[in-house]
Amino acid sequence: xxxxxxxxxxxxxxxxxxxxxxxxxxxxxxxxxxxxxxxxxxxxxxxxxxxxxxxxxxxxxxxxxxxxxxxxxxxxxxxxxxxxxxxxxxxxxxxxxxxxxxxxxxxxxxxxxxxxxxxxxxxxxxxxxxxxxxxxxxxxxxxxxxxxxxxxxxxxxxxxxxxxxxxxxxxxxxxxxxxxxxxxxxxxxxxxxxxxxxxxxxxxxxxxxxxxxxxxxxxxxxxxxxxxxxxxxxxxxxxxxxxxxxxxxxxxxxxxxxxxxxxxxxxxxxxxxxxxxxxxxxxxxxxxxxxxxxxxxxxxxxxxxxxxxxxxxxxxxxxxxxxxxxxxxxxxxxxxxxxxxxxxxxxxxxxxxxxxxxxxxxxxxxxxxxxxxxxxxxxxxxxxxxxxxxxxxxxxxxxxxxxxxxxxxxxxxxxxxxxxxxxxxxxxxxxxxx
Amino acid sequence: xxxxxxxxxxxxxxxxxxxxxxxxxxxxxxxxxxxxxxxxxxxxxxxxxxxxxxxxxxxxxxxxxxxxxxxxxxxxxxxxxxxxxxxxxxxxxxxxxxxxxxxxxxxxxxxxxxxxxxxxxxxxxxxxxxxxxxxxxxxxxxxxxxxxxxxxxxxxxxxxxxxxxxxxxxxxxxxxxxxxxxxxxxxxxxxxxxxxxxxxxxxxxxxxxxxxxxxxxxxxxxxxxxxxxxxxxxxxxxxxxxxxxxxxxxxxxxxxxxxxxxxxxxxxxxxxxxxxxxxxxxxxxxxxxxxxxxxxxxxxxxxxxxxxxxxxxxxxxxxxxxxxxxxxxxxxxxxxxxxxxxxxxxxxxxxxxxxxxxxxxxxxxxxxxxxxxxxxxxxxxxxxxxxxxxxxxxxxxxxxxxxxxxxxxxxxxxxxxxxxxxxxxxxxxxxxxx
Numbered sequence: 001x002x003x004x005x006x007x008x009x010x011x012x013x014x015x016x017x018x019x020x021x022x023x024x025x026x027x028x029x030x031x032x033x034x035x036x037x038x039x040x041x042x043x044x045x046x047x048x049x050x051x052x053x054x055x056x057x058x059x060x061x062x063x064x065x066x067x068x069x070x071x072x073x074x075x076x077x078x079x080x081x082x083x084x085x086x087x088x089x090x091x092x093x094x095x096x097x098x099x100x101x102x103x104x105x106x107x108x109x110x111x112x113x114x115x116x117x118x119x120x121x122x123x124x125x126x127x128x129x130x131x132x133x134x135x136x137x138x139x140x141x142x143x144x145x146x147x148x149x150x151x152x153x154x155x156x157x158x159x160x161x162x163x164x165x166x167x168x169x170x171x172x173x174x175x176x177x178x179x180x181x182x183x184x185x186x187x188x189x190x191x192x193x194x195x196x197x198x199x200x201x202x203x204x205x206x207x208x209x210x211x212x213x214x215x216x217x218x219x220x221x222x223x224x225x226x227x228x229x230x231x232x233x234x235x236x237x238x239x240x241x242x243x244x245x246x247x248x249x250x251x252x253x254x255x256x257x258x259x260x261x262x263x264x265x266x267x268x269x270x271x272x273x274x275x276x277x278x279x280x281x282x283x284x285x286x287x288x289x290x291x292x293x294x295x296x297x298x299x300x301x302x303x304x305x306x307x308x309x310x311x312x313x314x315x316x317x318x319x320x321x322x323x324x325x326x327x328x329x330x331x332x333x334x335x336x337x338x339x340x341x342x343x344x345x346x347x348x349x350x351x352x353x354x355x356x357x358x359x360x361x362x363x364x365x366x367x368x369x370x371x372x373x374x375x376x377x378x379x380x381x382x383x384x385x386x387x388x389x390x391x392x393x394x395x396x397x398x399x400x401x402x403x404x405x406x407x408x409x410x411x412x413x414x415x416x417x418x419x420x421x422x423x424x425x426x427x428x429x430x431x432x433x434x
Numbered sequence: 435x436x437x438x439x440x441x442x443x444x445x446x447x448x449x450x451x452x453x454x455x456x457x458x459x460x461x462x463x464x465x466x467x468x469x470x471x472x473x474x475x476x477x478x479x480x481x482x483x484x485x486x487x488x489x490x491x492x493x494x495x496x497x498x499x500x501x502x503x504x505x506x507x508x509x510x511x512x513x514x515x516x517x518x519x520x521x522x523x524x525x526x527x528x529x530x531x532x533x534x535x536x537x538x539x540x541x542x543x544x545x546x547x548x549x550x551x552x553x554x555x556x557x558x559x560x561x562x563x564x565x566x567x568x569x570x571x572x573x574x575x576x577x578x579x580x581x582x583x584x585x586x587x588x589x590x591x592x593x594x595x596x597x598x599x600x601x602x603x604x605x606x607x608x609x610x611x612x613x614x615x616x617x618x619x620x621x622x623x624x625x626x627x628x629x630x631x632x633x634x635x636x637x638x639x640x641x642x643x644x645x646x647x648x649x650x651x652x653x654x655x656x657x658x659x660x661x662x663x664x665x666x667x668x669x670x671x672x673x674x675x676x677x678x679x680x681x682x683x684x685x686x687x688x689x690x691x692x693x694x695x696x697x698x699x700x701x702x703x704x705x706x707x708x709x710x711x712x713x714x715x716x717x718x719x720x721x722x723x724x725x726x727x728x729x730x731x732x733x734x735x736x737x738x739x740x741x742x743x744x745x746x747x748x749x750x751x752x753x754x755x756x757x758x759x760x761x762x763x764x765x766x767x768x769x770x771x772x773x774x775x776x777x778x779x780x781x782x783x784x785x786x787x788x789x790x791x792x793x794x795x796x797x798x799x800x801x802x803x804x805x806x807x808x809x810x811x812x813x814x815x816x817x818x819x820x821x822x823x824x825x826x827x828x829x830x831x832x833x834x835x836x837x838x839x840x841x842x843x844x845x846x847x848x849x850x851x852x853x854x855x856x857x858x859x860x861x862x863x864x865x866x867x868x
Contacts, residue, residue, distance in 0.1 A: 007606035011480060039470035040605035043477035046445060171474035172441035 003027065003037045010044040018057035025061035029160040035167055042164070042173035050178040055220060056227045058178070062186035065160035069136070069192035074144045075105040079283035080193035081275060082184055084217070087205040087355035088242035088380070092120045092150060093256035094264075094272040095279065097308035100148035101299040102276070104285045107143040108150045109157060109191045118252065118355075118364060121152055126250040126330055126374035130318035148312040158190040177213065181220040185228075195231040195282040197275055198222070202430065203240035205351020211236065211430055218433045231282045236430040237271070241349040241384050244268030248363040248377015248398060250329040257326055260306040267383065267428065273297060274429070330375035332361075332398035336405050340388045344418040347384065353415035354378055354395075357408040361399050376400060378412070385425030388418060437461065437471045444478040452491035459495035463594040469601055476598070476607035484612040489654060490661045492612070496620035499594035503570070503626035508578045509539040513717035514627035515709060516618055518651070521639040521789035522676035522814070526554045526584060527690035528698075528706040529713065531742035534582035535733040536710070538719045541577035542584045543591060543625045552686065552789075552798060555586055560684040560764055560808035564752035582746045592624040611647065615654040619662075629665040629716040631709055632656070636864065637674035639785020645670065645864055652867045665716045670864040671705070675783040675818050678702030682797040682811015682832060684763040691760055694740040701817065701862065707731060708863070764809035766795075766832035770839050774822045778852040781818065787849035788812055788829075791842035795833050810834060812846070819859030822852060 001023050009016060016024075024041070027033035050058070071078035079099065083089050096106045112119035121132045134142070134151040142149040153162075161183050168174050188196050198221050201207070202214035218234035225232030244265045246255040258264045259272060277292035286292035299305045313323055322328040358364060362373030379396040382388055395412050399405045435457050443450060450458075458475070461467035484492070505512035513533065517523050530540045546553035555566045568576070568585040576583040587596070595617050602608050622630050632655050635641070636648035652668035659666030678699045680689040692698045693706060711726035720726035733739045747757055756762040792798055796807035813830040816822055829846050833839045 004604050004606050007477075011477065011606050011609075034469075036469035036473035036601060037605055039474040040477040040607060043441075043445065043474040044481065044606075047478065047481045167470060170438055171471055172438050172445050172478070173474060175445075 003033045007037060007041045007044060010041055010048060013048045015051050016054050016057070018053070021054060021057040022061045025058065025065060025160050029065040029163065038164065039167055039171045039173070042168055042171060042176075042179065045179060046173045046176040052220065052223055052227070055178040055182050056224050059182040059185045059189065059224050060228060062158050062160040062164070062182060063189040066156035066158055066190065067136070068190050069157065071107055071140075071143065071192035074140055075107065077194050077284045078192050079104055079106060079195045079197075079279050080108055080188055080191065081197040081199065081279060082188060083199040084184070084201050084207055086201040086239040086243060087118070087351040087358070088244050088247045088252065089118070089201070090120075090123055090244065090246070090252040090256045090268075091199065091272055091275055093123060093253065094259050094305070095276045096148050096150055097260065097312055098272065098276045098296060098299055098305040099279045099283075100146075100312070101304040101308040102280055102285060102295050104280060104283045105143050105147045106279075107139060107148075107192070109153055109187065110150050111152070112365070118247070118249065118358075120150060122372050122374075123249045123253050123256075124150065124316075124318070126253050127313060127318040128322055130313065131316050134316070142315050146311050146315045148308060149316070150312075151316070158186045161186045177217050177220060180207075181217055181224060185221055185224045189228060189230065193230065195279075195284075196225060197278045197282065198232055198234035199275060200234050200236050201239035202236055203238055203351065205242065205355055206239035215431070215433070222433050233278055233282055234433040235275070235278075236433070238426050238428050238430065239351055240426060242351045242354050242380050243271060245379050245381065246377065247354055247358045247380065248361070249372060249374040250331070251377040251379065251398065254326045254329060257309075257323060260300070260309050262301060271428065273300070332373075332375040332377075333400045334398070334402065334405065336397045336399070337393040338395040338397060338409065338412055339391045340394050340418060341390065341413075342418055343388065343390045344420050345423040346382050346386050346388055346416065347419050347423040348415075348417035349380060349382065349384060350415040353411050354380060357411045357415070360408050360411070361397070361404050373400070376404075378408075383425065385423050437467045441471060441475045441478060444475055444482060447482050449485050450488050450491070452487070455488060455491040456495045459492065459499060459594050462597065463499040472598065473601055473605045473607070476602055476605060476610075476613065479613060480607050480610040483610075486654065486657055486661070489612040489616050490658050493616040493619045493623065493658050494662060496592050496594040496598070496616060497623040500590035500592055500624065501570070502624050503591065505541055505574075505577065505626035508574055509541065511628050511718045512626050513538055513540060513629045513631075513713050514542055514622055514625065515631040515633065515713060516622060517633040518618070518635050518641055520635040520673040520677060521552070521785040521792075522678050522681045522686065523552070523635070524554075524557055524678065524680070524686040524690045524702075525633065525706055525709055527557060527687065528693050528739070529710045530582050530584055531694065531746055532706065532710045532730060532733055532739040533713045533717075534580075534746070535738040535742040536714055536719060536729050538714060538717045539577050539581045540713075541573060541582075541626070543587055543621065544584050545586070546799070552681070552683065552792075554584060556806050556808075557683045557687050557690075558584065558750075558752070560687050561747060561752040562756055564747065565750050568750070576749050580745050580749045582742060583750070584746075585750070592620045595620045611651050611654060614641075615651055615658060619655055619658045623662060623664065627664065629713075629718075630659060631712045631716065632666055632668035633709060634668050634670050635673035636670055637672055637785065639676065639789055640673035649865070649867070656867050667712055667716055668867040669709070669712075670867070672860050672862050672864065673785055674860060676785045676788050676814050677705060679813050679815065680811065681788055681792045681814065682795070683806060683808040684765070685811040685813065685832065688760045688763060691743075691757065694734070694743050696735060705862065707734070766807075766809040766811075767834045768832070768836065768839060770831045770833070771827040772829040772831060772843065772846050773825045774828050774852060775824065775847075776852055777822065777824045778854050779857040780816050780820050780822060780850065781853050781857040782849075782851035783814060783816065783818060784849040787845050788814060791845045791849070794842050794845070795831070795838050807834070810838075812842075817859065819857050
């Protein structure tokens with residue numbers, strides 16, 4: 001086989017065989033096929049697409065390119081969740097201990113934030129002492145002993161995906177539904193997941209801007225799971241406005257703590273209850289969504305989830321003092337409110353603009369490797385559909401300098417649309433794909 | 435500007451500005467934009483195309499990426515020719531001294547063979563002592579003093595094109611009419627040409643297999659010339675069967691010598707007379723094709739072209755002894771005839787198969803840097819439309835081993851189609867684009 005022939009075949013809209021894809025990806029992983037050939041191939045995939053069979057083959061080739069975690073000795077059905085990324089999405093912080101508290105172990109490999117959407121590890125690292133880097137052995141031991149573990153990539157999971165993503169990022173080849181689907185699913189498969197709840201965000205603050213493309217991605221990921229003998233259910237959930245109130249690392253961690261203590265924002269709590277229930281069902285722990293919901297609500301209401309959260313954070317070296325007294329979490333120097341210029345109904349709170357403002361304050365990364373500031377961020381005090389009165393606070397900006405406050409002021413003002421006529425609260429879940 | 439945005443723009447079928455193309459190509463030339471970004475961009479160009487304006491900008495950016503030869507002090511209108519490559523195409527060997535003998539200096543940068551089509555420099559190097567590598571100063575001096583010079587790239591002409599072509603070759607991005615047109619024209623412009631006769635080959639033994647794509651390429655190159663204030667005329671010429679009789683380095687050189695001595699094959703002589711006449715016209719030396727034809731025929735018939743050839747070869751160090759007695763040119767160990775299996779009319783002599791057979795014998799290169807064998811090759815004794823009788827020789831194979839003769843026997847037999855019904859001789863020039 002020659003790499004140039006595989007590229008030409010895809011350029012000419014022909015279907016690649018599983019053998020060709022396997023050979024190409026393993027050659028790339030070992031450094032035998034150079035970046036420039038893979039970049040040309042990726043552009044051909046972006047423009048000519050891939051069949052479901054090709055996408056499954058690519059997913060498996062990337063999953064097999066490194067170690068494959070086997071969680072079967074620790075968890076009968078290893079269950080995982082994945083969000084395609086949004087603004088204010090701190091769901092894992094609540095759902096992981098919540099599901100674990102219901103008796104189903106959750107061992108999750110997570111990522112850091114990039115661009116306008118935050119990363120679970122950054123939020124966890126706002127807890128003094130929290131260790132996001134675990135060895136494979138530490139990961140497995142904690143999963144067995146505590147029932148919940150969330151960390152960064154242990155060693156060598158799906159290295160082909162890491163390499164390919166880095167290349168796509170700089171070659172204009174990120175926007176491809178088959179490439180996005182196989183990237184997500186290869187990591188999940190390599191990390192040992194047997195059942196996966198997918199949360200595909202759609203809207204202004206999501207990578208997928210239209211329901212049609214979100215649905216296409218969701219269906220493709222569910223199909224990949226089916227063809228690789230995993231279970232997957234995908235939610236299509238709204239990301240036009242931020243999820244919950246808090247956007248920013250320590251602010252989001254604090255909101256997760258509030259939610260685990262039954263005083264979180266209603267939209268975010270409801271999101272967590274739905275995702276957690278679904279995890280129990282596809283993990284084989286509950287027989288129906290109704291049954292799962294009862295179990296999950298109980299674990300949240302009776303403090304079992306909160307206790308599991310504490311055990312989890314402690315196991316990864318996090319300082320419980322700051323978790324038990326969130327005033328001790330990193331805080332910004334200045335807090336400043338931005339108020340409604342007029343009275344009326346909230347028609348829009350643009351999640352991407354809010355996310356971008358948080359990055360400008362220092363909460364996120366413009367590029368990989370940038371440091372993040374845990375204390376800064378934005379609280380969003382209203383939801384689309386609500387009534388606001390002139391001078392009501394719309395946002396609280398947590399920043400370190402007056403200049404930073406200035407920097408995001410216009411962007412946040414532009415993010416909000418208030419009109420006299422009433423606005424419908426948006427649907428939160430547009431659909432579920434099984 | 436960011437390279438990734440330029441790639442994304444082309445991916446999204448938007449037109450790039452001349453500034454963007456210039457920045458991208460100069461960054462690539464200086465090694466600041468890595469191969470993988472250029473490979474992704476090239477694939478986007480292959481699949482989404484380029485406008486004429488983009489193609490002109492790319493041509494100029496590549497031409498300006500290195501030195502630009504200025505021939506104006508030596509030749510009032512520097513005239514050049516370019517063939518897109520065919521089997522048995524030794525036209526430059528005749529046309530360069532022929533046009534020079536008519537008083538119009540010809541300074542030409544030429545290439546080596548790759549794949550089934552041969553290269554002018556390889557043919558010239560079958561002359562003992564011939565120097566294909568000249569400095570810029572040697573090139574200009576010889577052009578002034580002798581009136582004709584043909585050599586490999588002097589130093590640094592259009593280095594962006596060289597770099598881009600090498601990358602396209604291994605990334606499946608060769609097949610793009612805008613990229614092919616800008617590659618050819620950038621080198622011609624950098625080499626100082628003000629007027630160019632283009633010979634776009636079409637057919638089995640050409641890179642362009644259909645008249646439609648050959649015409650598209652020809653029109654685009656003529657348009658690039660117009661927009662860059664050069665003159666160009668393009669011929670669409672048949673390359674279903676080889677041009678002339680000889681295929682292989684020393685064999686083709688010998689055929690060029692025969693032609694300069696008025697005993698060459700008729701089809702090849704006619705091809706040379708037409709191209710040379712057109713060069714005189716667009717070079718401003720003749721006022722019409724009819725006038726040019728008279729001058730050119732005279733220079734061929736009276737030996738002036740042959741004398742100019744000798745002066746040229748001597749100036750570049752070639753041993754005149756072997757030119758004056760072509761028996762002394764490199765010869766293969768074995769010559770073997772392949773004869774007609776039946777009587778009838780020749781319907782096809784597949785130029786690509788003949789060219790591939792010559793490469794298998796060692797006359798060409800499978801990949802860059804391979805050595806070539808000057809003595810081997812194939813003589814093709816018939817043209818499409820001719821009558822052959824059973825056992826008439828169709829080919830003479832010049833090889834070094836019996837095994838090599840075996841190796842090409844089937845391929846050459848397959849190259850020929852003989853049928854009972856008469857065959858029309860093919861048109862040689864399908865059209866001229868001005």
